[in-house]
Amino acid sequence: MANRAARSLLSVALTFLGLTCVTFFIGRVIPIDPVLAIVGDKASAETYARVRAEIGLDLPLPVQYWRYLTKVLHGDFGNSVITSRPVLHDLLQVFPATLELALLALLIGVVAGVPMGVIAATHRGRWQDQVIRFLSLLGYSMPVFWLGLIGLLLFYAKLGWVEGPGRLDVAFDDIVGPVTGMVTIDSLLAGEYEVFWNAFWHLLLPASILGYLSLAYVARMTRSFMLAQLRQEYVLATLAKGLSPWRVVWVHALGNVWVQLVTVIALTFGSLLEGAVLTETVFAWPGLGLYMKNSLFNADLNAVLGATVLVGVVYIGLNMISDLIYPLVDPRARDQ
Amino acid sequence: MATAPVPGPVPGSLRAWLLSPAPASRRQARFGRWFRAWLGFRRNPLAMSGLAIVALLVLMAVFAPLIADQQSATLQVLQDRLQPASWQHPFGTDELGRDIFARVVFGSRITLTIVVMVGVIVVPVGLAIGLPAGYFGGVVDTVLMRITDIFLAFPRLVLALAFAAALGPGIENAVIAIALTAWPPYARLARAETLTSRRAEFIQAAELQGASHLRIIATQIVPLCLPSVIIRLTLDMAGIILTAAGLGFLGLGAQPPAPEWGAMVSSGRQVLLDQWWVATIPGLAIFIVSLGFNLLGDGLRDASDARS
Numbered sequence: 001m002a003n004r005a006a007r008s009l010l011s012v013a014l015t016f017l018g019l020t021c022v023t024f025f026i027g028r029v030i031p032i033d034p035v036l037a038i039v040g041d042k043a044s045a046e047t048y049a050r051v052r053a054e055i056g057l058d059l060p061l062p063v064q065y066w067r068y069l070t071k072v073l074h075g076d077f078g079n080s081v082i083t084s085r086p087v088l089h090d091l092l093q094v095f096p097a098t099l100e101l102a103l104l105a106l107l108i109g110v111v112a113g114v115p116m117g118v119i120a121a122t123h124r125g126r127w128q129d130q131v132i133r134f135l136s137l138l139g140y141s142m143p144v145f146w147l148g149l150i151g152l153l154l155f156y157a158k159l160g161w162v163e164g165p166g167r168l169d170v171a172f173d174d175i176v177g178p179v180t181g182m183v184t185i186d187s188l189l190a191g192e193y194e195v196f197w198n199a200f201w202h203l204l205l206p207a208s209i210l211g212y213l214s215l216a217y218v219a220r221m222t223r224s225f226m227l228a229q230l231r232q233e234y235v236l237a238t239l240a241k242g243l244s245p246w247r248v249v250w251v252h253a254l255g256n257v258w259v260q261l262v263t264v265i266a267l268t269f270g271s272l273l274e275g276a277v278l279t280e281t282v283f284a285w286p287g288l289g290l291y292m293k294n295s296l297f298n299a300d301l302n303a304v305l306g307a308t309v310l311v312g313v314v315y316i317g318l319n320m321i322s323d324l325i326y327p328l329v330d331p332r333a334r335d336q
Numbered sequence: 337m338a339t340a341p342v343p344g345p346v347p348g349s350l351r352a353w354l355l356s357p358a359p360a361s362r363r364q365a366r367f368g369r370w371f372r373a374w375l376g377f378r379r380n381p382l383a384m385s386g387l388a389i390v391a392l393l394v395l396m397a398v399f400a401p402l403i404a405d406q407q408s409a410t411l412q413v414l415q416d417r418l419q420p421a422s423w424q425h426p427f428g429t430d431e432l433g434r435d436i437f438a439r440v441v442f443g444s445r446i447t448l449t450i451v452v453m454v455g456v457i458v459v460p461v462g463l464a465i466g467l468p469a470g471y472f473g474g475v476v477d478t479v480l481m482r483i484t485d486i487f488l489a490f491p492r493l494v495l496a497l498a499f500a501a502a503l504g505p506g507i508e509n510a511v512i513a514i515a516l517t518a519w520p521p522y523a524r525l526a527r528a529e530t531l532t533s534r535r536a537e538f539i540q541a542a543e544l545q546g547a548s549h550l551r552i553i554a555t556q557i558v559p560l561c562l563p564s565v566i567i568r569l570t571l572d573m574a575g576i577i578l579t580a581a582g583l584g585f586l587g588l589g590a591q592p593p594a595p596e597w598g599a600m601v602s603s604g605r606q607v608l609l610d611q612w613w614v615a616t617i618p619g620l621a622i623f624i625v626s627l628g629f630n631l632l633g634d635g636l637r638d639a640s641d642a643r644s
Contacts, residue, residue: 011485018486022495026502137634141627143578145585146601146619149608153616157609274493278582282605292494293586296501308498311491319489 008323012316017069019312023305024068028061077306082298087306090291095310096181097167098280098287101207102272108211109218109272110265114254116215117222121230122249132219139216144275147209148282155205163201165284172198206283210275214268221264222257229253259330266322270315376639383635389628397444404438410593411435418611428613431603436614439595440621446596447625450511450580450589455569457515462522463561467553469523470530481527488520493579500588507596510589514579518572525568529561567640571633574626581622597622 035052043051052058056067071077077087120132155161163169167183176183176190184203187195229235230253238248277289284290288307295303346352355372359365377383396403413433421428427436469480499513533539533556542552583589584598592599597618604615 014482015486015489018483019490022490023498026498137627137630141574141578141623141630143581143585143598143601143619143622143626145582145598146615146622149601149605149615149619153608153612270491274491277493277497278585281586292497296497297587299501301502304498304501308491308494311494312489315491316489 004327005324008320012320015316015319016313019309019316020069020072021065023308023312024065026308027068027301027305028064072309077309078302080295080303081300082295082303087303090303091288091306091310093181094286094288094291096178097183097285098273098276098289100182100184100203101210101276101279101285101287102269104203104207105210105214105272106265106269108208109214109268112211113215113218114222114261116219118226118249118254120219120223121226124227129223132223136216136220139213142213144209144213145278145282147212148206148279151205151209152282162205163198165282167202167286168195168199169202206279206285210272210279213275214272217268217271218261218264222261225257225260226253229256259326262325262329263322266318270318273311273314373639377635380635380638382631383638386628386631386633386635389624390632393444393448393625393628396441397448400441400445404441405435406438406442408435409438409442409595418607418614420611421613427617428611430600430614431607431611434593436600436617439600440597440618443595443597443600443618443621444625446507446590446594447577447580447622450507450514451573451576453511454515454518454576454580455573457511458519458522458572459565459569461515461519462565463526463558465519466523466526466528467530467557467561470527471534471549471553471557473534477527480523484520484523487517488524490517492517493582496579496583497586497588500583505588505591507590507594510580510583513583514576518576521568521572522565525564526561529564530557533557533560563640567633567636570629570636573629573633577622577626577629 035048035055035057039047039051049058056064059067075088077091079085080087080090083090116132116135120129123129152164156164172195175195176186176192179186179189183199184196187193187199226249230249232253235248235253238252239245243252273288276285276287277292279285280287280289281293288311292304292307294300295307351371353364354368356364356368359368400406411434413429416425416429416433417431419425419429419433425435425437427440430436430439465480465484469477469484495517496510496513499516500509503509503512539552539556542556547555580589581596581598581601584596585602587599587602589598590596592603600618601615601622604611604613604618608615
């Protein structure tokens with residue numbers, strides 16, 4: 001167990017180094033001259049050289065990388081050009097909105113996707129299997145930003161079932177102060193139920209659309225894991241002992257599948273954070289994705305790279321957690 | 337797989353030659369194997385519709401000037417803005433009075449270019465990393481696979497965004513950004529395929545005859561890896577198209593006035609509520625094409641599984 005954890009930590013450290021190498025490299029190859037951006041094009045060669053030395057661009061690359069790495073490890077991503085606040089401060093402010101969206105999407109994806117995968121496996125080749133296969137194929141093939149627009153057109157503009165873009169109606173702004181940063185949770189904590197429902201109806205559509213995409217993946221993986229389990233002899237044995245098929249499938253076989261599903265769910269959550277970039281743009285959702293997109297178009301490289309590192313770290317962290325949870329849910333992995 | 341269907345093929349026909357249980361030459365055996373895979377593939381209606389969609393996309397891209405008027409794809413006729421579908425404009429017109437049908441048709445060229453260029457970069461890079469890793473093993477394997485794992489643990493779209501932002505918007509940069517994040521699975525696949533054949537006797541025979549490592553890899557191992565790499569590539573195409581369209585939607589792909597489908601959806605957002613077709617139709621094109629690649633890839637995988 002300790003050995004496993006040590007190996008997992010080492011691989012996390014290596015991946016983190018790789019990630020920062022890439023972001024450092026991107027920061028270097030960008031066609032904008034950072035010195036020129038500070039001194040302007042009328043500055044003398046002397047001033048140019050002085051500023052260049054000041055921000056450390058005359059140092060050898062490995063030294064520059066080391067400086068960058070130390071800063072990142074201290075949570076220093078530099079200042080955002082647009083908001084002129086530290087990038088980390090900005091990121092911490094927008095991240096809860098993305099987290100709220102991704103968590104509800106994950107919940108939808110797992111709660112609907114796992115049973116669908118199980119049903120597809122137990123009805124292999126029958127119409128249930130075909131329908132579920134078709135649904136997940138659609139999920140794989142739809143551009144998420146387009147699905148978002150169609151959803152807005154249909155459920156918001158035409159049917160009026162949900163609220164439109166944004167997190168809250170203007171009338172509800174600033175009623176509850178941020179505690180967790182997730183409006184639905186904060187409003188419940190404050191006992192402001194009206195705000196909660198407004199936030200919920202704003203959240204439901206983007207979360208459902210993201211959730212549908214993760215559902216496609218979760219259902220497909222659950223199906224193939226379940227098929228492998230249903231072929232095992234213990235299934236036959238429990239059936240022979242007279243256990244109801246329902247119990248065999250949903251308790252015994254699915255119980256063993258959860259182990260593998262943990263990894264799938266962790267990876268799904270990572271891809272939800274990515275999908276958020278496009279979804280947030282469509283729904284004007286003030287989260288990490290929208291922040292990144294806006295920074296992109298204002299050439300705010302510090303902010304873009306800071307957000308990239310943050311998403312990368314969450315991604316790597318999820319991989320590690322799923323690696324470490326594995327032996328907790330699967331006793332067999334503990335002995336190895 | 338059955339050697340000959342009932343009633344048997346006409347003796348002396350091409351079909352009989354292809355399905356012969358005792359091929360007389362290596363070429364006949366290879367073509368026969370492909371033909372049998374094709375017969376299995378043909379029975380799968382979903383896979384066939386995927387093939388039809390992809391074939392249609394290729395035809396549309398190649399013959400675009402015959403199908404639609406190139407000029408009306410970029411020509412701005414402001415008095416014809418936001419027209420609904422009509423005989424003159426089958427899909428209506430956009431906010432600058434350009435014919436959406438012509439733009440969708442010519443947009444297929446951009447989509448196909450991106451897909452082909454990503455494939456052309458990703459497969460050689462994946463092979464160049466994966467083959468030596470599997471072939472030489474040891475330290476080479478550890479180092480190369482560690483690098484691959486690092487890239488595999490990256491969030492793909494976010495990294496592509498950062499690259500596209502650093503390199504500047506445009507098709508070429510979108511392609512580079514996607515390719516940089518898409519190669520790791522191919523390296524893993526190539527390594528796995530190499531490991532299975534590394535100890536085979538025909539490789540040892542080639543080594544004994546004095547063939548260089550490079551020669552063995554290029555002439556013996558690459559052909560073995562290609563089928564699974566191609567299947568994987570087909571399955572990946574949908575994801576590549578969606579990522580490219582996403583970059584286009586964010587304004588980081590092909591630049592206006594190029595008729596890139598993702599960018600077209602983005603420009604239609606402003607008029608979504610009243611002129612729904614402007615955003616909906618290019619999005620439908622993205623969806624159909626990526627569905628086609630998914631169906632085709634699934635079918636290819638099933639056909640290759642049946643063979644082995």
